[in-house]
Amino acid sequence: MDVKPKVNGDLKDDEDNRRPAAIDGPTNPMVTPLLTDLYQFTMAYAYWKAGKHNERAVFDLYFRRNPFGGEYTVFAGLEECIRFIANFKFSKEEIAFVRESLSPTCEDGFFDYLEGIDCSDVEVYAITEGSVVFPKVPLMRVEGPVAVVQLLETPYVNLINYASLVTTNAARHRFVAGKSKVLLEFGLRRAQGPDGGIGASKYCYMGGFDATSNCAAGRLFGIPLRGTHSHAFVSSFMGTDEIIQKSLRSHDGSSVCQDFVSVVHTWLSKLKRLSILKGVFGETNQSELAAFISYALAFPDNFLALVDTYDVMRSGIPNFCAVALALNDMGYKARGIRLDSGDLAYLSCETRKFFQTVEKEFGVPDFGKTGITASNDLNEETLDALNKQGHEVDAFGIGTNLVTCYAQAALGCVFKLVEINNQPRIKLSEDVSKVSIPCKKRSFRLYGKEGYPLLDIMSGENERPPKVGERILCRHPFNESKRAYVVPQRVEELMKEELPTLKQNRERCISQLEQMRPDHMRRLNPTPYKYME
Numbered sequence: 001m002d003v004k005p006k007v008n009g010d011l012k013d014d015e016d017n018r019r020p021a022a023i024d025g026p027t028n029p030m031v032t033p034l035l036t037d038l039y040q041f042t043m044a045y046a047y048w049k050a051g052k053h054n055e056r057a058v059f060d061l062y063f064r065r066n067p068f069g070g071e072y073t074v075f076a077g078l079e080e081c082i083r084f085i086a087n088f089k090f091s092k093e094e095i096a097f098v099r100e101s102l103s104p105t106c107e108d109g110f111f112d113y114l115e116g117i118d119c120s121d122v123e124v125y126a127i128t129e130g131s132v133v134f135p136k137v138p139l140m141r142v143e144g145p146v147a148v149v150q151l152l153e154t155p156y157v158n159l160i161n162y163a164s165l166v167t168t169n170a171a172r173h174r175f176v177a178g179k180s181k182v183l184l185e186f187g188l189r190r191a192q193g194p195d196g197g198i199g200a201s202k203y204c205y206m207g208g209f210d211a212t213s214n215c216a217a218g219r220l221f222g223i224p225l226r227g228t229h230s231h232a233f234v235s236s237f238m239g240t241d242e243i244i245q246k247s248l249r250s251h252d253g254s255s256v257c258q259d260f261v262s263v264v265h266t267w268l269s270k271l272k273r274l275s276i277l278k279g280v281f282g283e284t285n286q287s288e289l290a291a292f293i294s295y296a297l298a299f300p301d302n303f304l305a306l307v308d309t310y311d312v313m314r315s316g317i318p319n320f321c322a323v324a325l326a327l328n329d330m331g332y333k334a335r336g337i338r339l340d341s342g343d344l345a346y347l348s349c350e351t352r353k354f355f356q357t358v359e360k361e362f363g364v365p366d367f368g369k370t371g372i373t374a375s376n377d378l379n380e381e382t383l384d385a386l387n388k389q390g391h392e393v394d395a396f397g398i399g400t401n402l403v404t405c406y407a408q409a410a411l412g413c414v415f416k417l418v419e420i421n422n423q424p425r426i427k428l429s430e431d432v433s434k435v436s437i438p439c440k441k442r443s444f445r446l447y448g449k450e451g452y453p454l455l456d457i458m459s460g461e462n463e464r465p466p467k468v469g470e471r472i473l474c475r476h477p478f479n480e481s482k483r484a485y486v487v488p489q490r491v492e493e494l495m496k497e498e499l500p501t502l503k504q505n506r507e508r509c510i511s512q513l514e515q516m517r518p519d520h521m522r523r524l525n526p527t528p529y530k531y532m533e
């Protein structure tokens, strides 16, 4: 049977316009109909037993507070939700397991019903992935038979929660680092398991990172791969005597240097003799030098060296420069260095000065601009501190704090019933922020004269939508005293008929964040963005 979930209306049809285009299943094969909480099955049974299971229900998926003390969030995870429902079907084994797990009093008819269900009668309306979003405004509206949509609650919240959290975290790191810096996601080894690692790489890219070290994510999603080398590679060498194959063909292929090692030694002596570098360094570490030479021989047009294994300024940088200058003789341009310990502001500035000295003394064009990558437990705070101190880092490799979302563990998305059989539904709470907003809604972003978004407004499905140039009264849903008249210069409906590519979502994320008023974006006490009804 063809499964055709409706996404904001419809998914794209095949060319012949009769069959829906096939959508692959979720990236993670563990995402199955069983990936839900037991209570979804007990409720499904009770709905079925009461004859209510096919009542048409509307659920909103939203979050209540922006993460990381900020005033914005980036929405992500939608594509995986669609992949999930497009392939939603219980296997016989899964049905047998549900039967074992529920009470023996549950009637057989329920399991026949479960075996027959798919999501062809489920409609999903959603904000486009990569969009900047705010609390309370539905990210997704899921409509369908109540028992089926109920089963989707847990996997949907699961698929959106971490995806949106880590995309937001990545976007925040991008914001602090600035547009011009290269951001590399290095988190796989520290991520919360394989799914955390794959998800982190996908969504950090969406949030504005440039590349990942995670090969599986590179293959699955086409994310650019980048990397350097580790300390183990440096400390595995003893000295340059170990290097047997010493020849290097020039970049243009016109000549071969038979003994690249001795050319490097010659450059190291020249550097040592420079009066301007007197006292900066003496004997450098020979095992490190051997490692750098070997790496350069393996990747002459992509030479990037980790310089902090022994001593950055006394060994790593002079060794790197000697190898880079020898490569330069052969027509290659070294890519740069990575710093992974110590004071990254100070060391990057000292390194830059050293590179500029080499450029000046030896007349090597652009050597002063050789790339500097920094890593080691970086996070928003350390990036901010580096900016304040002044630094010369061109690229940051960020792992643990980024992918584990160390600063905030979860986003706190919820999935709440807002209508059943066309009747509005509400969840009351003493905590007003936890009261759900009933009814099937549409939501709009209203833009002001300067082009900044002013507020997001929710309206009933059948209410007249806001119009450009028309004054509209906007009220805070929980605070009577907060109301404002707004004359929007642009009105954007938030739920769109789109399921774009990862790259398009990344571009949307970057451009929408650039459009935000700066006071919503600042790290300290940002101005809250308004949501109204």
Ligand SMILES: Nc1ncnc2c1ncn2[C@@H]1O[C@H](COP(=O)(O)OP(=O)(O)OP(=O)(O)O)[C@@H](O)[C@H]1O
Pocket: 340, 341, 342, 343, 344, 345, 346, 375, 376, 377, 378, 379, 382, 385, 386, 389
């Ligand atoms: N100039 C700086 N300003 C603020 N924080 C910095 C600066 N330079 C580095 N850091 C951060 O300070 C911390 C230093 O951590 P730690 O003391 O564990 O590393 P280290 O001793 O330099 O290196 P390692 O222990 O990995 O050899 C890291 O989180 C790093 O990102």
Ligand SMILES: O=P(O)(O)OC[C@H]1O[C@H](OP(=O)(O)OP(=O)(O)O)[C@H](O)[C@@H]1O
Pocket: 186, 187, 189, 190, 340, 375, 376, 377, 378, 397, 398, 399, 400, 401
């Ligand atoms: O610090 P993160 O933001 O998590 O970035 C990734 C880290 O992973 C690598 O080494 P690893 O931490 O395994 O060893 P190291 O601490 O000795 O460098 C790399 O050198 C970074 O330090």
Ligand SMILES: O=C(O)c1cccnc1
Pocket: 186, 187, 213, 226, 227, 228, 229, 230, 338, 375, 397, 399
């Ligand atoms: O390529 C790197 O330098 C790298 C990759 C993962 C973790 N740390 C560093």
Ligand SMILES: [Mg+2]
Pocket: 376, 377
């Ligand atoms: Mg480390």
